[in-house]
Amino acid sequence: MKKFFKGLKGSYLALILLFLYSPIAIMIAFSFNAGKSRAKWEGFSFKWYAELFKNEAIMDALRVTLTVAVIATVVSVILGTLGAIGIHACRKGWATALINLSYLPMTMPDIVTGVSLMMMFVFIKLDRGMFTMILAHITFDTPYVLFSVLPKLKQMDPNTYEAALDLGCRPMKAITKVIIPEISPGIVTGGLLALTMSLDDFVISYFTTDKAQNLSTLIYSAAKRGVKPDMYALSTIMFVTVLALLIVINKRSTLENIS
Amino acid sequence: MKRSFFSGPYALWMIMFTIFPIVFVALYAFQDNTGAFTIDNIARCFEGTYMKVLWRSVKLALECTALCVLLGYPCAYFLASKDFSKYKTLFVLILLPMWMNFLLRTYASMSLLERNGIINAIVTGLGFERWNMIGTEGAVLYGMVYNYLPFMVLPIHTSLKKMDQRVIEAAQDLGANPARVFLKVTLPLSMSGVISGITMVFMPSVTTFAISKLLGSGNFMLMGDVIENQYMVANDWSFGSSLSLFMTVLILISIGLLNRLDANKSERSDNW
Structure with a gap:
């Protein structure tokens, strides 16, 4: 009887996996199709991959996506970590105000964040392109870093920092030598979260850029014209990248649990 | 230098890129083309055409959320159960x-x-007529559920995992049958996860x-399309801002109501 129930649960999970993965599996399979068809197999080939790397627009979009993601992650990690250290040492009222302010971009619908930033950029006459996209990405990334670092600060023994000061350490050195190493798991988690958020975003990028296209906005304009298999190759590469990234994150978190 | 000063750059950034833009939305929402104060644009949000769009958006989003709870809860429950909790890869694959x-x-x-x-290749291969799915309400609903289902599974799974197993054992020892244990203990204790999931999907x-x-x-046309249209096509920022403000208020109210349902909401944020 027990085995029967386990089988039933297993088949339900298998169905969910089928639901989630059949569209992705079909895209990956047909990215290696020799023909243009998205339903009939016409032989194996790397043709679509070759075409992908020749396509200037897609390569540009890939560069924009990676540049924005990396810069936004680095800046938001610095801003968010400093912010968390500051908030942790603040008076209660000010800390609560800042934390509530940080919840705001996380609870506001993406489209509203997008249009509000767009209106501000147009108003201050900042040309919408890669730079404004980076500013927008930093804005929605930073709270994730902040909320990954804050719990680590709370877990920390406050006496270690005081001890470093008593032993003659300057505050700046005490922070880099005592606090930062202690909260580094939170910083790394926050950074990875920021990176994936930035790579995943479409709505906010769509409103905050005009000239520069990232992969999301490029796929959006391509998809409006219908499905084409050259996008399948791109999707396959991106899927494999995310899979690799997630395996690394997962390895890290299991290591954390052990230690 | 005081350590609290480190929050300065962060506070400045948030004021510049979160508060200021919202002020823009609020200002534009109460302005006409010439910049004079008006509530016409706000009033326009309540016109029949837009109320119909709003109703359609809310209906579709509710259907999507309900489907995600119905599909996602058992999924999270099975993943957290003794039989499957050891398969870490399975959990990663679903997320x-x-x-x-x-x-x-x-x-x-x-x-x-x-x-x-x-799908159409199979349908026509079986001798049926081609099935035009793109452009139907069902296709939109499918797209939403497909996109947002993992966002429901994760918080429910977290809340189930955090649950004190001894409470469930206590209920069993006191003679409750499995269905009763689930309805009276497991489900109420995992409500905080369900509520985070609903927020993340809706x-x-x-x-x-x-x-x-x-x-x-x-x-x-959904509310999102109407807003996008005001900025990208119609170039009517005032009306676009009114609609954005309207949607934000609506969402904040629904989040507030949801949080009231949630007895232990202090734990809610930990599910993420």
Whole structure:
């Protein structure tokens, strides 16, 4: 009887996996199709991959996506970590105000964040392109870093920092030598979260850029014209990248649990 | 130097890029083209045409959220159960689509349903007529559920995992049958996860515009489409801002109501 129930649960999970993965599996399979068809197999080939790397627009979009993601992650990690250290040492009222302010971009619908930033950029006459996209990405990334670092600060023994000061350490050195190493798991988690958020975003990028296209906005304009298999190759590469990234994150978190 | 000063740059950034833009939305919402104060644009949000669009958006988002709870709860429950909790990879696989680019997910679901897609190849192969799925309400709903299901599974799974197993054992020892244990103990204790899940699914689906554009091929205007249209096509920022403000208030109210349902809401944020 027990085995029967386990089988039933297993088949339900298998169905969910089928639901989630059949569209992705079909895209990956047909990215290696020799023909243009998205339903009939016409032989194996790397043709679509070759075409992908020749396509200037897609390569540009890939560069924009990676540049924005990396810069936004680095800046938001610095801003968010400093912010968390500051908030942790603040008076209660000010800390609560800042934390509530940080919840705001996380609870506001993406489209509203997008249009509000767009209106501000147009108003201050900042040309919408890669730079404004980076500013927008930093804005929605930073709270994730902040909320990954804050719990680590709370877990920390406050006496270690005081001890470093008593032993003659300057505050700046005490922070880099005592606090930062202690909260580094939170910083790394926050950074990875920021990176994936930035790579995943479409709505906010769509409103905050005009000239520069990232992969999301490029796929959006391509998809409006219908499905084409050259996008399948791109999707396959991106899927494999995310899979690799997630395996690394997962390895890290299991290591954390052990230690 | 005091350590609290380190929050300065962060506070400044948040004021510049979160508070200021919101002020812009609020100012534009109460302005006409000439910049004079008016509430006409706010009043326009309540016109019949837009109320119909709002109703359609809310209806679709509620259907999507309900489907995600119905599909996602058992999924999270089984994953957290003794039989499957040891399979870490299975859990990662179910959450993986969440980290894949949002547009890629929509593109994937679009390629499955399209006219020359695999489903239609099977349908015509079996001798039936071609099935035009793109552009129907069902396709939009499918796209939403496909996109947001993992966002429901994760918080429910977290809340189930955090649960004190001894409480369940106590209920069993006191003679409750499995159904009763689930209804009286497990389900109420996992409500905080369900509520985070509902927020994570309902919010983006009620304001989406990409899914309705791509899978509904423009036949189904949702609130997100109307807002996008004001900025990208009609160039009516005042009305666009009014609609944005209207949607934000609506969402904040629904989040507030949801949080009231949640008895132990201090734990809610920990599910993420």
